[in-house]
Amino acid sequence: MLHKIRYGWFFLLLLVLWSCKLDSKKEPAEMIYEVAVLRGPSAIAFAQWMEKEPALNGRKMQVKVLDSPEQMQALLVKGEADIAVLPMISAANLYNKGIRYPLLGCPIWGTLYLVGHERIVPPVYLFGAGTTPDILARYYLEQKGSYTYDYSFATAREVLLSLQTDKVQTAVLSEPFLSMALEQDSTLRILADLNRPDSLSYGFPQTAVVCRESLLTFKDSIQTLLDQSCRFAQEKPEEAIRILENRRVFGSRMLSPATIERCRIHYVPATECRKEVRHFLELMNHYEPRSTGGQLPDSTFIP
Template identity: 30%
Template sequence: MKNLKQWSSFRAFSLLLAGFLLASALPLFGSGAKEKKESLVIRGAVYKGSSGFGAVRLLEDPPELGAGISVEFQVLPTPQEMVARVSSGEVDIAVFPTNLAAKLYNAGTGYRLGGVIGYGILHLLSSDTGIASWADLDGKTVYTVGKGATPDFLLRYFLSRSGVEKQVSIDYSITAAPQLAQALIGGKVEYGVLPEPFATLVSNKAPTVSSVIDFQQSWNDLYGGEEGRSYPITVVVLSSKLLDSHPEVARRFLDAYKASIEWVRANPDDAAALIEKFDIMPAAIAAPAIPNCNLVFLPAVESRPLVEDFLRVLLDFDPASIGGKLPDEGFYFQ
């Protein structure tokens, strides 16, 4: 009987101990599940062309932003595809022309400015050495790609400021920059507006064709810009969801983006190899143009005066191009 009582007591103690251990383990399992739930995948995108150059280091070696955080980047073919991804909320980080970023913000998409990643890269190219100013284009036909795009707005703006907008014919019949570059190289077009890297490509392929008017210098002549700064043509935007829920992660990402841009500028040949690897542009075209692509990183708040000067010009020409108004202060991530 005594042994039976001892056995019963031992059995009860064992059950109690097992229950205690199980209860103690539950928070551990719960913590693991919670940690898994809090893992974060940040999805970013750039599109083909010089606007994607500065991000190639991020594509090759995604930044470490913290425990449980991963970054996935993709290269999209066009800005229009990027608009679709942003409108559907499929990406957290995107690269856009400045006016398109403002337009999307004004439309309520919830994407805010993280920083300027590129200044102006536009040139008027010609073999006509008699062109030294916008006024010298009186009576000429100038080709540009994309009616209503940034190059078109700025071309008409500078012609208007010089008083010759009505005297210059603008031809939009060539719809892609590579084709316009070939037309200039082949002598089929005498005056054409092109961005980098195509401006450098044309000058290298056709030594008699050069940049006769630098849009960036024209802008600085009007606005008294600092040396090396001009109008901000390309920006990186981040979703408000990411900025509001993980602001420090967003800041670490922007620091990594800045470091990537600095690396690209310092290592154009290595960067060009990555640019080709990720199908952004052939290395042979990218490498000689990188020094001329005005890749920068200017934080959102610091960039606001430059951004607003640029957007005001577009607002005067076509309010719809930026969504009908200047973005409010909420556009600029702090």
């Protein structure tokens, strides 16, 4: 009996020691900075960080890929992300509502294109009513003439599927769905680039990188890491695609070097593109005040 008791305690001790060994391999939550990005072009810009987590102030920066803007908003409202990458209008809207994640910079300056055959054939099919794709499409088309719009489809994926029918002749698509459409139908072509306010501009700052106010102490170091990540996607697109496919952020053959080029991945610190950010948010607010929370964020949005 005594032998059995001793054996039981010995076995229990082994379990405890083994459990401690497993736990020691895990990173404590306080030793990680969580970086939240949306599945899409934003994730492309952070492929390098997924492969090799950078370090900031002795802590690893771990990328978490989210599937929807709603998930991102919930995460920021709860204060559960240290750094987040989301649509610029969402960042401004949340800031106006008191969710204080100031703007670090802009990594994405493109992704939206008008696609069709030989010419624009109304109605133009749009998606995301009241959001960036819808507003930039209307802004462009209103300068070209008078067009009718159709909002039958809620997402870019639905628009992609609809282009395979004869019903839809002209539509707005974002990457990577644009690349998929061009590959599936050789008669389709890009009719217009919706990402530039004029021929001299690099693009609209459509995407924002924001952070906790407490991380502004390390702003310069973060800016350097962000620039390196975006350069990696630009200069080594095949490597970025390999990482994203291996981690199942995108399916096989969804991306190509041309896709990444059309996303205009180029990191610019917020302090260097104040004018562009303000112009973009003014445009969004003009077309759809609710998109920004009814006003532009105050000067503390760009610290």
